[in-house]
Structure formats: structure tokens, C-alpha cells
Amino acid sequence: MEIVATSLIAVLGTLLGSTLTYVFQRRTSLRAEQFTRVERLRQERIDAYSAYAGALTEYRRGQMDRWFARNDGRAVEAETLHEMRREAQRLRTAAMEAMFRAELLTHSTDLHGLGRQALKEIDRIPDARSRDELEPIRDTSRASIYDFVAASRQHIPGTADGGPQ
Template identity: 35%
Template sequence: MEAVAASLVAVLGTALGAALTHVLQRRNALRAEAMCRAELLTASAELTAAGRRALKDTDRMDLARTREELAEPRLRSREAVYAYVAAARGLVPGAVG
């Protein structure tokens, strides 16, 4: 009975890990697609550079192993995303900012 319970826990843990990996990869793919779409719609070198910085800084967040290590990459990625939004806002007709 203990072997069955251990096997069940292992299978559920593996399935949960696979599902979480799928969700995270899907989110990264959507984010990259949105950035590429913005790059295609404008010839702004500033916007392209800001978008790439934001993605690069965001990708570094998963390297943190503790909450304390996450603080700096989180701050950098947040600032990079804000810079990207500010650069994009100037290229969107009717956007206020």
C-alpha cells in the first residue's frame, strides 16, 4: 500500500511539474510574440531595444533561488517593462502619456 501511495505522489508531482512548465513556456511565448508584433508594426529602434531589454531582464528572474535573490531582477524587469510601455505609448495614435 505504501508503494502505491509513493507511486501516486510521484506521478502527481511529475504531472504538476509538467503542467507548470507548460504554463510558463506558453506565457513566455505569448510575451515574445507580442514584442515581435510591436517590432513589426514600427520601425522604432528605441522600441525594439526597450522590448529586448525587457524580455532579457524578465528571463533572468527564474535564476533566483530565494526571495531575496529575486528582488533585484524583479525590480530591473519591472523598470524595463515600464520603459518599453513608455516607448510604445509614443507610437500609438491617441495614447495619452
């Protein structure tokens, strides 16, 4: 009888040990998966937000080049102006693609609004009729890009002012 009891205790101990090992390994595995998901989202957001800010900056540069070519007082061929307009359109398309990617990675309507506002501010650059009109539009467009970047930090986990670490 003692042998049966000893065997039964050994079997129950083994089952309990196996069950506890499974529970702890499963918990560890879930934590690792969650960490991987959060880190992947973090990296994707960093890539998307910085790509969008870069695309906005390039689009702004293209608009400024176009404005100066058209309004600088030097004679510029119509073909060159047309090429610059096409380049600005290409840069705007690239900025919009980057904007869509950034918007897909966050649910913040505030961040979406800041990104779209920056694009609108840059769109206004060709409308300036003089250098005096250009300066405030230029400053506002630059500030809008900076505002988007500053706000995007709040949506990147693990940054100083971002989400949970």
C-alpha cells in the first residue's frame, strides 16, 4: 500500500510540476508576444511619422523652389516652370502617401488634423504674390511640420512623453 501511495504522490507531483511549468511558460510567451507587438508598432510609427515629416519638408522645399523660380524676377523658361510644377505635384503625392500611412497607424484625430494642416499650409506657398506675403506662409508651414512632429511623439510608446513603456 505504501508503494501505491508513494507512486500516486510521485505522479501527482509530476503532473503538478508539468502544469505549473506550462502556466509559467505560457505567461512568459504571452508577455514576449505582447512586447514584440508593441515594439513593432513603435518602430512602424517612428518610421511612418518621420517619413511623413520628411515628405512634408521635401514638398515644402519643392513649393519654395517653384515660388522663387516664378517670382524671383529672373526670366525662367516656361518649360522649366512646368517641370517644377510637376515636381511639386510629385512631392505632394509622396507626402499624401506618407500621410495615409501615418494615419493608418494611429487613431488620434488630433494628429491626423495636424498632419493635414501642415499639408494645407504648404499648399498655400504658391499663392503668395510677394516676398512679404511669402514670409508668414513660409513660417507657418515650417511651424506646422514641427507641430506634427512634436505631437507624434505622444503616440510612440517608450518615448519620454509617449505612451506606456
